[in-house]
Amino acid sequence: MLFLDYTPELTPLDRDIYKYISAHLEQVIYMRIRDLASNTHTSPTSILRFCRKFECEGYSEFRIKLNIYLKENQTTSFEGIDEMAMIDFISRTTQPLYQERIKEAVDLLKDKELILFLGLGSSNIIAAYGSLYFSSIFNIALRIEDPVNLPIDYVSKSLSKKICIIALSVSGETNEIINCLNHLNFTNSSIISITNSSKSTIAQLSDVNIPYYISKEYNKHADITSQIPALYTIEFLAKEVRKAHKKKSNK
Numbered sequence: 001m002l003f004l005d006y007t008p009e010l011t012p013l014d015r016d017i018y019k020y021i022s023a024h025l026e027q028v029i030y031m032r033i034r035d036l037a038s039n040t041h042t043s044p045t046s047i048l049r050f051c052r053k054f055e056c057e058g059y060s061e062f063r064i065k066l067n068i069y070l071k072e073n074q075t076t077s078f079e080g081i082d083e084m085a086m087i088d089f090i091s092r093t094t095q096p097l098y099q100e101r102i103k104e105a106v107d108l109l110k111d112k113e114l115i116l117f118l119g120l121g122s123s124n125i126i127a128a129y130g131s132l133y134f135s136s137i138f139n140i141a142l143r144i145e146d147p148v149n150l151p152i153d154y155v156s157k158s159l160s161k162k163i164c165i166i167a168l169s170v171s172g173e174t175n176e177i178i179n180c181l182n183h184l185n186f187t188n189s190s191i192i193s194i195t196n197s198s199k200s201t202i203a204q205l206s207d208v209n210i211p212y213y214i215s216k217e218y219n220k221h222a223d224i225t226s227q228i229p230a231l232y233t234i235e236f237l238a239k240e241v242r243k244a245h246k247k248k249s250n251k
Contacts, residue, residue, distance in 0.1 A: 003069035007199050008053040017042060017050045018201075021066070022173050029067045033059040085214050089229050092213070093236070101210045105237055108190045108208060110244045112164040115141035116189075119168035120176050126168050126227050130234045137238040147180040163189040166234075170216070170225045172200020181205045194233050196225065210237075 002022075010018060020040045021028050028036060036059075037044045044059075051062040092098055109115065115134050119127035127143045134141035169177050172195035181191060181202065193206035196213060203209035212229035 003065045007204055014050050019175055023175050025070050029063050089212055089214055102240055104208045105192045106240045106244050109164050109241045113162040116165045117143045118147055118165055120174050122227055123168040126230050134238050137242050147176045157188055160188040165189055165191045167193040167202055168230055169202050170196050172197055172202040177202055194230050
């Protein structure tokens with residue numbers, strides 16, 4: 001989470017501060033503590049408590065670490081497809097961690113009647129592909145085209161139990177997806193996320209997270225990290241669910 005390699009325990013107030021910082025990284029590194037407190041509708045004391053949870057003695061240290069984190073995540077440029085990264089990812093799909101996450105996801109999906117795919121930007125395109133692929137394989141699947149203006153205000157308990165949301169995000173920190181999942185958490189729907197890291201906010205909001213861990217790539221200010229692992233995971237998951245359905249029908 002940000003420059004930490006783990007997710008600290010955050011209060012609802014801390015999470016609001018975190019969401020603002022994640023959405024305004026380049027601005028926050030130049031803000032005074034009173035400015036950040038004003039923009040997050042909190043107090044300087046709340047900001048200091050938040051900084052300590054990120055292993056910083058004060059706000060100045062937090063800004064320094066945030067600036068370093070921002071530069072490190074903007075220095076990788078696009079130079080072509082990294083075949084070795086793809087080979088490494090494919091080899092890891094045979095390892096116990098990935099297989100266990102797939103199995104957990106299959107257990108959630110196999111009895112659901114409706115799958116809702118959720119993504120933004122390039123992940124929204126992958127979500128559209130996922131909904132088509134799942135529909136052709138075994139079940140009804142739809143894409144939430146606009147996560148900002150969620151068309152679902154209320155879902156009955158009986159219906160929500162039959163729904164599984166599959167959230168797609170490379171960073172796992174897409175604010176619109178986080179807000180959408182927080183809204184959906186009021187129902188009994190299950191959530192599966194496919195992200196680049198298991199330590200992200202979206203991963204923490206999910207019942208099952210399937211991380212793929214590849215190097216991030218940027219072109220100027222655009223994230224152009226490969227979506228191949230997400231596509232692979234979607235197809236793999238759909239086929240495993242179909243196998244589970246066949247086993248169930250043959251009994």
